[in-house]
Amino acid sequence: MRTILLITRREYLARVRGRAFVVSTAVILLILVGYSLFVGSLSGAGDSGTSRIAVAAETEAITPALRTAADDQGRIVQVLPVPDAAAGLALVTSGDADASLSGPPTRPRVDVDRSLGGGTGSVVTVATSLVAQQQLLPDPAAADAAVAAAEPVVVAARPEDPASGLRIGLGAFGAFLLFFSIQTYGAMVAQGVVEEKSSRVVEIVLATVRPWQLLLGKVLGLGAVGLTQLVILGGVGLAVAGSAGLLVAGAGLVPTLVSVLVWYLIGFTLYATVYAALGSLVSRQEDTQSVLTPVSIVVLIGFVAGFNLIISAPESTALAVLSLVPPWTPLILPARIAVGDVPVWQVALGFVLTLAFTAFVLWLGGRIYARSVLRTGARVSWRDALTGR
């Protein structure tokens, strides 16, 4: 046990002290910030600057105030007069209006489809206060009180989960981090294995420790490096989100974090073992990439497919199926869990399948590693790696 810890410590310190760790942490932070800005600008672009507002007959008094408010905010408002609240709601559900106002002008009921968009919302809110002010102009004190009380009451036809955006964000963020860590640190495990082979130090080490101990120590050490980075990035991500007011209670933050961590551990063990076994087949750093590429492509396919489906179609069957295929489960299932509504049996199935697959990979990878790690020179053939002695 002490042996494995010693190996783990060496691997951990050798990497965390290295410049590569600091640089990659900084780069990934930049990518994440850039990506969120990009996504943010996309959602801003979805607002055309025009608000279509249906106004019921009894609320008609608000119409001039709506126009004034819209002018002040540089927005265009299209007022659609309707006889009553029901007709307004019909326009809203058919998608012909963004909001429908009914009831008293100072405290209107606002019917919306899912949520009141930022632009339309502020026009309505300002207009409501304007109406309250105008109605009570002679008595400033009463006007102030009325303005304070004036407030639209928003009623959504299909209420939106206030946290769903955040959940999708968390899921996508988690999937990205898993993918990045597995690719980066899995490849580092392979590089470490090849470095030991090419520098021949492996023979000295293997004269004292068993191959599986060395393999396990390496995987744990680099896994811990990845985890350190994950914690730094996750912490910064949450701090940024928190300061931007994006964190909403009930978004399932804690379960999501736990699931990302658990899946990181499983996924990393799985892929790092594969990468270590592949690394042990070659003796020179130049040959590493060629043996890793097939697996990298598998990881990449899972990540790209999963990431896009999480954002565009989180409820789709395709995503559910992908998330239950063992090599991809650690990349996709945690993101689905973050988005929510994954049946318990699917989580259990994914977990069991992946654990079984990981156990198999550990067994096979350990075997290949033990047989190949002392062979220097030409690339070790698969046949020798699997059957040779």
Next chain:
Amino acid sequence: MDSHPTDRDSDQVLEVDGVSKHYGAVRALQEMTFAVRPGELFGFVGANGAGKTTTMRIVLGVLAADAGEVRLDGRPIDAARRRRIGYMPEERGLYPRMAVGEQLRYLAELHGLSAAEARAAATRWTERLGVAERVGEEVQKLSLGNQQRVQLAAALVHEPDVLVLDEPFSGLDPVAVDVMSEVLRERADAGAPVVFSSHQLELVERLCDRVGIVRDGTMVVEGGVDELRAGSGSVVVHAPDAPAGWADAVPGVTASHLEHGRTVVALAPDSDDQALLRAALATGPVHEFTRRRPSLAELFRETVTGRDAA
């Protein structure tokens, strides 16, 4: 010099017993057998590819044998006892980007030393081997000679009870060769069995108590250096008036030939060289009658080229 202190608990015999190993169809070792006693410096010589490295790797458990056994102190060697061996592989290797001191401490700890012991041992050996001022530098930044010294320190840093060194002298400068010889002798005198392979036969002859010569994966000659040289002796006789073939009829003579006017006579072991002397005197004057003791290099050449050494 010849008395080996026996007051250490590491007085154990290293035995390699009937070890065989194949790589596919290639036979690397065939019933390799020898023993190294406590306090003994054992020289392991043989041509390239004879099986020395394979044997050492099997002793260290880096390779598994197909058949046979390695024993330490009469018991099959296991992982815990292997940690007490100091090993220098033929292919030298250290972590290139790790600092010297840190690396030695790490290896010492892997061999079971506590952190404090490891620190002390790393300091002691870097000082002893003259690389103390390099402890903070990465191994890859050292000169080749200094890397070799660090490599030796790596083999010794855990105060091993047994030393198995594959070509420890190759690539060393004369000063380092002296330091290495001194260290090996010292470890042996402290009661450790020490095995090393080398192609520098004069060095082996000078340093070792016993040698083993390997050919095609088998130990063909094994014994004390003096004993081997004496056992394979021939006699050089300068009897100018003797006719050709004069010695062939003498009992015990297996072969004879002329060299620079002298007759070189090979004698069977335990035969009486005085009978040969009398036969020589019978032919006339004898100016020279010498027992020739071959050097280890000659013995080696004789053995590995396949001529029957005995």
